[in-house]
Amino acid sequence: MKPEILLVEPMMPAIEQALDAAYTVHRLSAAPDRDRLVAELADRVHAVVTGGGTGVKNAVVDALPKLGIVAINGVGTDAVDLEHCRGRGVRVTNTPDVLTDDVADLAIGLLIATSRRMAVGDRFVRAGQWPTGKLPLARKVSGKRLGVLGLGRIGEAIARRAEAFGMSIAYTNRKPREGVPYRFVASPADLARESDILVVAASAGPDSRNMVGRELLDALGPDGILVNVARGSVVDEPELLAALTEGRIGGAGLDVFADEPNVPEGFYGLDNVVLQPHQASATVETRMAMGRLVLDNLEAFFAGRPLPTAVV
Numbered sequence: 001m002k003p004e005i006l007l008v009e010p011m012m013p014a015i016e017q018a019l020d021a022a023y024t025v026h027r028l029s030a031a032p033d034r035d036r037l038v039a040e041l042a043d044r045v046h047a048v049v050t051g052g053g054t055g056v057k058n059a060v061v062d063a064l065p066k067l068g069i070v071a072i073n074g075v076g077t078d079a080v081d082l083e084h085c086r087g088r089g090v091r092v093t094n095t096p097d098v099l100t101d102d103v104a105d106l107a108i109g110l111l112i113a114t115s116r117r118m119a120v121g122d123r124f125v126r127a128g129q130w131p132t133g134k135l136p137l138a139r140k141v142s143g144k145r146l147g148v149l150g151l152g153r154i155g156e157a158i159a160r161r162a163e164a165f166g167m168s169i170a171y172t173n174r175k176p177r178e179g180v181p182y183r184f185v186a187s188p189a190d191l192a193r194e195s196d197i198l199v200v201a202a203s204a205g206p207d208s209r210n211m212v213g214r215e216l217l218d219a220l221g222p223d224g225i226l227v228n229v230a231r232g233s234v235v236d237e238p239e240l241l242a243a244l245t246e247g248r249i250g251g252a253g254l255d256v257f258a259d260e261p262n263v264p265e266g267f268y269g270l271d272n273v274v275l276q277p278h279q280a281s282a283t284v285e286t287r288m289a290m291g292r293l294v295l296d297n298l299e300a301f302f303a304g305r306p307l308p309t310a311v312v
Contacts (some may be wrong), residue, residue, distance in 0.1 A: 001126045003302055006041060006064070008050035011073060012284075015291030019049070019108045022299070038063050047071060047298055052094065053260060053278060055079020063089060071294045073097055074281070075154075076197075078204035078231060082312050083172040095295040097153065098289040104157035104291045106280040107199050107229045110253025111162075114225050115139045115197070118262035139223070139250070142166050147195030149188060149212070150202030150230065151177050158199055158229075170194060190213075192219040197227065204231035212236060217243040225251045229280050232258035241266045244273060255280050 002026045010016070010139050016187055017095045019025050026045065031037040038060055041242060045064050050056050052074020058081050070080055072094040085092050113119060117138040124135055132296060146162045148155045148171040158180055159169045169182045176184040185191040188211060192198050198220055202208050212226065213236040226249060228235055237258050243249045244267075251272035267273050281287065296308050 004044045005047040052076040095290040095293040102286045103280040114251045116254040144196040147191040147198040149200045155201035174295045189219045192216045196226045200230045202230040210236040214239045223250045227253040232256045
């Protein structure tokens, strides 16, 4: 018999086909009564596959006594209680590295789109306003001071791309990184104060919740731009919305939000904001690579081999 797994949210069709070929897959997102499905599967499910933003609740972990692995289709682990899983003897994996380039690419795209007011220009042309109207001048990108909040894999990839724009690059981290050519700034507020553009690439968790708040936003200043490709929880959204509305920062490019997919409606009418639906890793190539890594971790788990990308 095939091992039984619980798939929390849809994946690429080819990846789901591979899952179906190897396992008996129970799709939580398609269940009319999700709690009932979990209860019915209590003694049968050995693996949960979920997305990085969705994760899995402790109640579901506890309701599956034979659960041995939570395979996250994403790099973020903040939506899974790692300590709870560790205490239950449940392994956790994610999909690092394969999405680094796409997330870094989108960060640069948001940086450019916000600075150059590209979304505003697009709406201007589509509305037929070009013949009679005139757009305000935008802000230059090349040569700006870039601050990277969190110089992990993704933060470093963003910094490397920014070098091509002649930017001066500084970063803050829990501690300085060895072997990188960028300037370390110990305080996030000091980094913001010394930056024209601040990109948030920090890991989410209790220590970073609302790290980007009023003090940091005021340090960034009325001409500064914030780009967030990390997690919505790292930014205090009400404070960000107030800073944008009051002109205390110049603009923001946002791919992530605190309560996805619910975005505060106050952002909708702001021309100094570019919004994306958490799609930094959303390319065919990367989603396939992420899915294959999920498959590799599941195969290794059921074969009793070391997990390729274990977190717990």
